[in-house]
Amino acid sequence: MDINKREFEAAISRSLLASLPGCDLLVNLFGVALFSFRRSIVCDPFPDFFTSGENKDFEQAQRCYNLLPALSTLKPRPDGLCSGLAELDIRVIQLLHWIVCPVNFSVRRTAPAEYLADRATFSNKDTTQKAEHIFELVYTTPVDARASQRTFGPFHDADNFADLSEQFGNVYGFHGSPLENWHRILRRGLDYSRTSDQSLYGRGIYLAIDQKVSEAFIQYGPTWDRSLLQASKISCIAGCVVANRRHDETVRVVAGHLAGSGKAANDDSSPEARNALRPDNYLVVAANEYVQVKHLLVFESGVRAQLRPGQKAGWNKGALMLIFYVGLLLLIP
Numbered sequence: 001m002d003i004n005k006r007e008f009e010a011a012i013s014r015s016l017l018a019s020l021p022g023c024d025l026l027v028n029l030f031g032v033a034l035f036s037f038r039r040s041i042v043c044d045p046f047p048d049f050f051t052s053g054e055n056k057d058f059e060q061a062q063r064c065y066n067l068l069p070a071l072s073t074l075k076p077r078p079d080g081l082c083s084g085l086a087e088l089d090i091r092v093i094q095l096l097h098w099i100v101c102p103v104n105f106s107v108r109r110t111a112p113a114e115y116l117a118d119r120a121t122f123s124n125k126d127t128t129q130k131a132e133h134i135f136e137l138v139y140t141t142p143v144d145a146r147a148s149q150r151t152f153g154p155f156h157d158a159d160n161f162a163d164l165s166e167q168f169g170n171v172y173g174f175h176g177s178p179l180e181n182w183h184r185i186l187r188r189g190l191d192y193s194r195t196s197d198q199s200l201y202g203r204g205i206y207l208a209i210d211q212k213v214s215e216a217f218i219q220y221g222p223t224w225d226r227s228l229l230q231a232s233k234i235s236c237i238a239g240c241v242v243a244n245r246r247h248d249e250t251v252r253v254v255a256g257h258l259a260g261s262g263k264a265a266n267d268d269s270s271p272e273a274r275n276a277l278r279p280d281n282y283l284v285v286a287a288n289e290y291v292q293v294k295h296l297l298v299f300e301s302g303v304r305a306q307l308r309p310g311q312k313a314g315w316n317k318g319a320l321m322l323i324f325y326v327g328l329l330l331l332i333p
Contacts, residue, residue: 005090008097013082015100016074022107022135023100024071024228025298026186029236030099032221033183034058034065042180045187047098049091064095070226071100102187104158107296110136115239115295122172122241131237131297133229137186139292161292164243171251172294173207173283175238176214179221182236182296190240190291201254204284205291207240213282220301231300239295242283252284 015023033043039058050057050064067089074082085093110118115134139158175190190205197203208214220233245251285291 005093008093009081009085011101012085012093012097013074013076013080015106016071016082017076018106019108020071021109021133021228024224025107025133025135025296026099026102027068027071027096028224028227028229028234029179029183029186031065031224032180034061036180038180042184044184047095049094049098060091061095064089064092067092068096068226072228104141105137105139105186107135107137107186110134110295118295119172119239122170130299132231132300133298135296135298137293137296157289158292160289161243164245164290165241168243168245168251171242171244171283173209173240173242174211174214175205175207175240175293176217177236177238178219179235180219185238186293186296189288189293190238190285192286192288201252201282201284204252204286205288207242207283207285207291209281209283211237211239211297218299220299223304225304227304229298229300230304232302232304234301235299237297237299238293239297241292241294242285243290245290250286250290252286254282254284 030043033039036042040056043056043058046056047061050061069084069088074084077083088096112134115136118136139161141158177185192203192205195203195205199206214237218235218237220235223229223231223234242251246253
């Protein structure tokens, strides 16, 4: 057997055994980005083995993606490898390895009680939680950072963030975004360079103190039709830890507007006014390295049609047509 393929199989098997639901989520998010009409932007990083110079072969990647088996069918064997991997084409194996074996983090599903207990360690005590699934990102530092960066692209520096957190303390905030953006966000992090000076409170990475505020920014997208998730559509909100560097406004807390008043509250506001304001407060962060995605809240909508016997996996025509028409609508002035 090809040595590289065997190594890929071993790494994939370890990831699946560690967190099958987390791997399944990563496959879902990559697929949404890969089939988006904005794929040249949101499908980033992109597997280097589907790249020639500056050209990205999205069609080849899509074909391989549609050959991925349902992860639930890859059962562990006594030798530690998962059954079904050896039969896959080397490019399909490469793609699955690239998706489910991120260079410096893993994704595991966590229970609501564990999530709320974790949240309680931060200064923000909001306990709003209605997501159907909650995932935690567990970060590590790559042994060979340069080689990892060439293969997978830039990554979060977990050690640096830990140092910043120890120095400045932490606060917790939420970030909502369309589903097609989450592949990039998990791999690259929330990106200050993509923010605008024209934003409501100036340039920066925006996080809400209250989860409800972030819900206004989510957009649902279709699930992979061999996913463990039974819903036809999902959306995500990130729960983020912020290293709370306030003294030079690297991290700003910006007050929203009082409901129905049309004016912002200030330090002279009554306690009642400040309480009414609190859900609309934002954290505005001026540097990537001060924000780390800690949790991913996944919301479901609809029930996905099950595959018929012999039906191939992939994105169904209805989902692709929906993306096509939404793209046309967005392009119409």
